[in-house]
Amino acid sequence: MALSVVILAAGKGTRMQSSLPKVLHPIGGVPMVQRIINTVNELGADAINLVYGHGAELLQKTIQEDNLNWCLQAEQLGTGHAVKQATPFIQPEDDVLVLVGDAPLIKAETLAQLQAVKQTADVALLTVNLDDPTGMGRIIRDASGENITAIVEHKDASDIQRAIQEINTGVMILNGGDLLGWLDGLENNNAQGEFYLTDVIAMAANAGKTIRSAQPASAVEVEGVNNRVHLSKLERAFQLEQAHHAMLAGATLADPARFDVRGELTVGNDVTIDVNCVFEGKVTIGNNVKIGPNCILQNCQISDGAVIEANSIIQEAHVGEACQVGPYARLRPGSVLETKAKVGNFVEMKKSTLGEGAKANHLTYLGDATVGANANIGAGTITCNYDGVNKSATVIGANAFIGSNSALVAPVNIGAMATVGAGSVVTKDVDDDALAIARAKQRQMTGWERPTKK
Ligand code: UD1
Numbered sequence: 001m002a003l004s005v006v007i008l009a010a011g012k013g014t015r016m017q018s019s020l021p022k023v024l025h026p027i028g029g030v031p032m033v034q035r036i037i038n039t040v041n042e043l044g045a046d047a048i049n050l051v052y053g054h055g056a057e058l059l060q061k062t063i064q065e066d067n068l069n070w071c072l073q074a075e076q077l078g079t080g081h082a083v084k085q086a087t088p089f090i091q092p093e094d095d096v097l098v099l100v101g102d103a104p105l106i107k108a109e110t111l112a113q114l115q116a117v118k119q120t121a122d123v124a125l126l127t128v129n130l131d132d133p134t135g136m137g138r139i140i141r142d143a144s145g146e147n148i149t150a151i152v153e154h155k156d157a158s159d160i161q162r163a164i165q166e167i168n169t170g171v172m173i174l175n176g177g178d179l180l181g182w183l184d185g186l187e188n189n190n191a192q193g194e195f196y197l198t199d200v201i202a203m204a205a206n207a208g209k210t211i212r213s214a215q216p217a218s219a220v221e222v223e224g225v226n227n228r229v230h231l232s233k234l235e236r237a238f239q240l241e242q243a244h245h246a247m248l249a250g251a252t253l254a255d256p257a258r259f260d261v262r263g264e265l266t267v268g269n270d271v272t273i274d275v276n277c278v279f280e281g282k283v284t285i286g287n288n289v290k291i292g293p294n295c296i297l298q299n300c301q302i303s304d305g306a307v308i309e310a311n312s313i314i315q316e317a318h319v320g321e322a323c324q325v326g327p328y329a330r331l332r333p334g335s336v337l338e339t340k341a342k343v344g345n346f347v348e349m350k351k352s353t354l355g356e357g358a359k360a361n362h363l364t365y366l367g368d369a370t371v372g373a374n375a376n377i378g379a380g381t382i383t384c385n386y387d388g389v390n391k392s393a394t395v396i397g398a399n400a401f402i403g404s405n406s407a408l409v410a411p412v413n414i415g416a417m418a419t420v421g422a423g424s425v426v427t428k429d430v431d432d433d434a435l436a437i438a439r440a441k442q443r444q445m446t447g448w449e450r451p452t453k454k
């Protein structure tokens with residue numbers, strides 16, 4: 001039996017006050033609807049039918065999935081009408097899972113539980129109990145409490161019904177054949193003049209079908225976003241969960257409320273992470289790593305025992321074992337630090353390798369450079385890798401010593417054990433073991449008198 005998913009995302013999202021369609025606003029760096037798509041793919045969805053109404057171009061540019069059908073709902077006439085737009089893609093023998101596009105935190109485990117309930121019933125409905133159910137569709141049960149008989153929308157509900165705290169989350173699984181029939185029978189003679197998907201529940205009950213419910217572990221899984229206050233609430237809930245994962249995996253977090261993962265973070269044991277760090281893309285951190293406050297780590301790998309000091313930015317880089325980085329270091333794409341290498345404050349690296357034990361401790365730019373083991377790059381050293389048109393390489397041998405404030409004009413090779421005098425502008429290769437000094441000679445004039453005020 002195929003699992004066909006319908007995601008309702010045609011609402012305009014007016015309260016977001018945004019030119020971006022609501023479902024493209026991100027949670028943890030991923031658009032809400034993409035998050036839902038990832039979750040149902042995890043579940044093994046065969047087809048995903050995305051009902052959309054606004055921002056088609058942006059949506060189609062952002063969301064690209066092989067198993068996705070785009071279903072336009074030109075006019076938003078209600079959730080039942082929305083599901084109807086997907087009927088060309090629904091087969092009678094399918095299990096149809098309906099989801100709302102603006103509740104991004106739904107978990108695959110919860111949906112799997114709902115699938116398990118569907119095995120025992122004709123319709124499986126995800127419900128939740130809320131302290132304040134205002135605005136939501138209420139779940140009506142028979143006297144036994146066992147069987148669900150209807151959903152009544154808040155605006156259509158009596159006072160007695162409004163006292164019910166069990167609500168419809170908007171998530172359900174039905175047989176394709178049943179659903180196709182019931183959708184045809186929907187009417188819009190209700191308080192909102194809409195075709196309610198929720199009316200199919202009473203139809204099911206009247207047809208003698210069994211309707212059973214499952215509940216999510218936490219209500220936040222089914223909470224929807226209508227404005228940016230809701231968005232920030234769900235973002236924090238999501239981030240707190242990421243923080244818990246990191247802590248349970250071996251990281252001590254200075255403050256789980258000041259921790260942001262916008263991708264996939266893997267941590268080893270005995271990692272400490274100070275406040276306000278942001279992890280983006282795929283970040284892997286080994287054992288015994290220390291990360292100072294305000295660091296941004298993006299698609300990078302930090303090996304065992306490395307220390308990343310405050311305010312460092314590391315992008316698409318590899319930091320080897322026991323390396324030290326920062327404070328205020330910037331490792332751009334293609335930076336590689338081999339074991340015990342050290343990069344200090346205000347050092348920028350790009351497409352460069354710092355060999356084992358090599359150091360660039362202060363105020364340096366290394367671009368398109370290869371630095372040998374144990375070389376020392378003095379403060380203020382710049383590899384001049386760009387002539388305005390092309391990029392060229394600098395190669396520095398093992399144990400070389402580059403004096404402070406030197407400009408190495410690429411392409412250029414500095415030999416192993418070579419020394420470059422401070423303040424040099426090096427335009428020619430330097431041999432192994434040689435000393436190169438490329439600066440104006442110091443002169444001294446004796447008997448010089450300082451000017452005096454006229
Ligand atoms: C809906 C449910 C209600 C439930 C609540 C949970 C109905 C009639 N009511 O109410 O029982 O408690 O969700 O949040 O189903 N949408 C479309 N096209 C439309 C209308 C809506 O795609 O024509 C989409 C929206 O973009 C949204 C979802 O369907 O993602 C739910 O719509 P919304 O208007 O928020 O329904 P509620 O009134 O909240």
Ligand code: MG
Pocket residue numbers: 224
């Ligand atoms: Mg809603």
